[in-house]
Amino acid sequence: MPVSVRELAYTYGQGHLARKVLKGVTFDVADGEVAIITGPSGSGKTTLLTILGALRTFDEGTVVVNGVSLQDQPTAELLRIRQRIGFVFQRHNLLKSLPVFENVESGLHLLPESDTEMNRARAQAMLSAVGLGDRGNDYPATMSGGEQQRVAVARALVRMPDLIIADEPTAALDSKSGRLVADLTRDIAGKLGCAVIVATHDERIFDIADTRLHMEDGRLVKL
Ligand SMILES: Nc1ncnc2c1ncn2[C@@H]1O[C@H](COP(=O)(O)OP(=O)(O)OP(=O)(O)O)[C@@H](O)[C@H]1O
Ligand SMILES: [Mg+2]
Numbered sequence: 001m002p003v004s005v006r007e008l009a010y011t012y013g014q015g016h017l018a019r020k021v022l023k024g025v026t027f028d029v030a031d032g033e034v035a036i037i038t039g040p041s042g043s044g045k046t047t048l049l050t051i052l053g054a055l056r057t058f059d060e061g062t063v064v065v066n067g068v069s070l071q072d073q074p075t076a077e078l079l080r081i082r083q084r085i086g087f088v089f090q091r092h093n094l095l096k097s098l099p100v101f102e103n104v105e106s107g108l109h110l111l112p113e114s115d116t117e118m119n120r121a122r123a124q125a126m127l128s129a130v131g132l133g134d135r136g137n138d139y140p141a142t143m144s145g146g147e148q149q150r151v152a153v154a155r156a157l158v159r160m161p162d163l164i165i166a167d168e169p170t171a172a173l174d175s176k177s178g179r180l181v182a183d184l185t186r187d188i189a190g191k192l193g194c195a196v197i198v199a200t201h202d203e204r205i206f207d208i209a210d211t212r213l214h215m216e217d218g219r220l221v222k223l
Contacts, residue, residue, distance in 0.1 A: 001064070002163045002195040003029040003052060008061035010047055021047050023218040025061070029163075034186055034196040034208055038223075039215030045199035046167055048215070052197065053165045054081045066162045086156030086194075088185070090168035093152070094140040100127065100151050101136040107155035126154040130184050146177025153181060157188050164189050164196040175204055182208050 010022035021044040029035045037045050050056040051063060054070055063070045066084050073081070086107070094103045104123040127133050130150040140148050149169065156164055164185065170178035182198075182205035189196045198209075206212065212223040 001028055001030055002066050003027075003197065004062075004064040005052070006062045008048075008051065008058060008063055010044075010051065010056075010058050010060070012047075021218050022051075022058075025218075025220045027213060027220055027222070029195045029197055029211070031162075031195055032190060032193050033210045034189065034198070035211040035213055036206060036209035037197065037199045037213045037215055037220070038201065038206075039199075041201075043215040044218045045215050048220075049165050049167050049197065049199055052163075053085055053087060054078045083159065084162045086159060086161035086164045088149075088152050088156045088164065088166040088169045090171045094148055094155075096140055099137050099139055100132070100143075103140065103151055104136075104154045104158050107158040122158050123154070126158040126188075127151075129157075129188055130154045131180075144177070146173050146180065149173060149177065149181050150184065153185055153188075157185075157192065160192055160194075162194050164194055166196065166198040166200075168200055168202075169198060170200065170202045170205055178202060178204055 006026050008022055008025040011018050011020045013019055025048060039045055051058050052065060054065065065081055068081055101120065101123050104126055105119045108119045108122065124136060127136055130153055132147060132150055135143065140151065166185065170181055173181060185196060186208040214221050214223050
C-alpha cells in the first residue's frame, strides 16, 4: 500500500495562536489507484498533501508512504522518501532559465542511478508521452500554460515514482488543457502502476478518480 494514514492530526502555531487543521484523518490509497480530494478552501487539503509528501513533519497519528513510516525519520531518509514521489503543483514551478529538457531532467537529479545520457533519453521519452516530444529545446516562457503544466507532469513522472501528489494541477488551465493534463497523469501513472492523490476544486476532472475523498474542516470522508 503506497499510502496509509491513521488518525493524523496537525496544528499550525502554538498556544493561543494554535489552529487545528487536520483532525483524525484516516485513509489508504492502493497501487495504481487515483484518489481525488475535494473540499472547501481552507479545509486542509494542501496541508495534508505536504505531510504525505514528507515536506512537513507532524506530531499525531501515523503516515506510512511506500512502506516507510514518516514519523521520526532523519532528514536524509525524508529526502529518500521524497525522491520516490512525483509532485505537481498549481503553479508548475518550472525553471525559466532552463530549457524544457533540463526542467524534466531536474526530476531525476539526486536519484542514485542518474547519468547524463540516460537522463536525456528518459526526459525525451516522458516529453513524448505528454505530447511535447519536439519541445525539449524550448524555454518555458515560450509555451502555453497547459504545455508548461504538461512539462511539470513529465518532470514528476520521469523518476518513475511510487506516488504522485498533485495540488490543484489544473486550476490555472482552460478546460481542454485541464482535461489533457488530467488524462495524461492518469494514463501514465496507470502504466507505471503508481498511486495518484490529487487535491482539486475542478469538477471537470473528477472522472479520473477511482476514489473520491472529501475534506471538511480538517476531517476526511469517503464519498
Ligand atoms: N503556514 C501556515 N500557518 C498557519 N496557518 C496555516 C498555514 N498554512 C495554512 N494554514 C491554515 O490552515 C488551514 C488549511 O489550509 P490549507 O492550505 O491546507 O487548505 P486547502 O484545503 O488547501 O485550501 P485551498 O482549497 O484554498 O487550497 C487554513 O485555515 C489556513 O489558513
Ligand atoms: Mg490548497
